[in-house]
Amino acid sequence: MACHILHSQGKPIAMLSCFCGKWVLNPATGEVITSVPWMGRKETADAIVSSYEAFSSWSKLIATERSKYLRKWYDLIVTTRRSCFTANLEQGKPLKEALGEVGYGANFIEFYAERQSVSMPVGVVAAITPWNFLSRHDYSQAVVKPSEFTPLTALAVAELALQAGIPPGALNVVMGNAPEIGDTLLESPQVRKITFTGSTNVGKKLMAGAAKTVKKVSLELGGNAPCIVFDDADLDLAVRGCLELKFRNSGQTCVSANRIFVQDGIYEKFSGAFSKAVKAMQVGNGLAEGTVQGPLINEAAVQKVESLIKDATSKDIMNSGCEIVLGGKRHSLGMTEEIFGPVAPLLRFKTEKEAIHMANDTNAGLAAFIYTTSIPRSWLVSEALEYGMIGVAPFGGVKQSGLGREGSKYGMDEYMETKYVCLGNI
Numbered sequence: 001m002a003c004h005i006l007h008s009q010g011k012p013i014a015m016l017s018c019f020c021g022k023w024v025l026n027p028a029t030g031e032v033i034t035s036v037p038w039m040g041r042k043e044t045a046d047a048i049v050s051s052y053e054a055f056s057s058w059s060k061l062i063a064t065e066r067s068k069y070l071r072k073w074y075d076l077i078v079t080t081r082r083s084c085f086t087a088n089l090e091q092g093k094p095l096k097e098a099l100g101e102v103g104y105g106a107n108f109i110e111f112y113a114e115r116q117s118v119s120m121p122v123g124v125v126a127a128i129t130p131w132n133f134l135s136r137h138d139y140s141q142a143v144v145k146p147s148e149f150t151p152l153t154a155l156a157v158a159e160l161a162l163q164a165g166i167p168p169g170a171l172n173v174v175m176g177n178a179p180e181i182g183d184t185l186l187e188s189p190q191v192r193k194i195t196f197t198g199s200t201n202v203g204k205k206l207m208a209g210a211a212k213t214v215k216k217v218s219l220e221l222g223g224n225a226p227c228i229v230f231d232d233a234d235l236d237l238a239v240r241g242c243l244e245l246k247f248r249n250s251g252q253t254c255v256s257a258n259r260i261f262v263q264d265g266i267y268e269k270f271s272g273a274f275s276k277a278v279k280a281m282q283v284g285n286g287l288a289e290g291t292v293q294g295p296l297i298n299e300a301a302v303q304k305v306e307s308l309i310k311d312a313t314s315k316d317i318m319n320s321g322c323e324i325v326l327g328g329k330r331h332s333l334g335m336t337e338e339i340f341g342p343v344a345p346l347l348r349f350k351t352e353k354e355a356i357h358m359a360n361d362t363n364a365g366l367a368a369f370i371y372t373t374s375i376p377r378s379w380l381v382s383e384a385l386e387y388g389m390i391g392v393a394p395f396g397g398v399k400q401s402g403l404g405r406e407g408s409k410y411g412m413d414e415y416m417e418t419k420y421v422c423l424g425n426i
């Protein structure tokens, strides 16, 4: 098997003659899609050198010139839609969601293609990416390490970068032994920034490791998103919204509603309408017409959700004050763990103060959602919630959910250094 995805000045540097790779599986069917090489320190070090060499020429292109390549890359991503199919196949999400995801990721490239900056680029950037969202801004970084479960979308997008004329070496994909790859990236003084999306534990390790060479770090870590439905909410909107917030990508997103707090006065109506809507969802292979719920990523993810349900149902629910609606039991003391699966705990509350307290009672601080028709209340509650995103804002969390912002002017600043130049005696 030959691998032609890791490039150095146009030449492939990872060639495998025997199989020492990793199978990539379709989680909907369990079938093998293909295999990819298993890389480690050596290939990562080669990729860093390749990026470092490419950086010197790529970063010196004038902005309008670089913009043309990025724009072409964007066009290829949205017109070929190839990466949508890989995202569907290797991750299992419904095709419609995969299309949305790839379009969203491509928008970052389009936005930054058109944005000029007077600051200097930080240097070689390494992105370590997760399996649940595969094609975000991370793929415009110099060295990308996708999740071992979902390497194909990164490869599809990287191949399109080459087709767009982006020089070989400007973008490298390495996949394999995560700690080895991570350590090599962290130890390299040439890598000036690490951007990571994944678990809070790994994020903390990377942040500590980055200190050795004083790298910039952007972290998008776990969430524990509360969704608060007040008595005065528009019921239909709240049900539709919570359904989307909870079940997009089968609950496997960092901003998925992890805890749905519903006020006393609307609770019965909401839980009835919500469970009806959940029952109506079509579960199946993401490629099948009408599927809105695909599989979980793998057996371990299924077992985790099962154990959360078992844990909750083994508790004394009468004392916990939790109302069980459909498909399992949940206790009301707050889901401190991120579920990352299609389980929607509904928790009843009486007062605004109580809802805010329960919503904030977590180390996470990524996203929070509010359903109310009262503008004054939405401002008040937004201010009180300790979350990085409430409504429309640049992507990024606070507390232990992350560091830095993605997208917008603020996202670009994360990849820049402000340079002070003092001119004297001229």
Ligand code: ADP
Residues within 6 Å of the ligand: 128, 129, 130, 131, 145, 146, 147, 148, 178, 179, 180, 181, 182, 183, 197, 198, 199, 200, 202, 203, 205
């Ligand atoms: P998840 O539990 O959602 O898979 P992880 O944080 O384990 O989240 O994984 C996110 C990304 O981080 C993946 O690409 C994974 O391979 C990578 N990763 C996991 N452990 C390490 C590590 N020690 N160093 C660097 N990257 C890692």
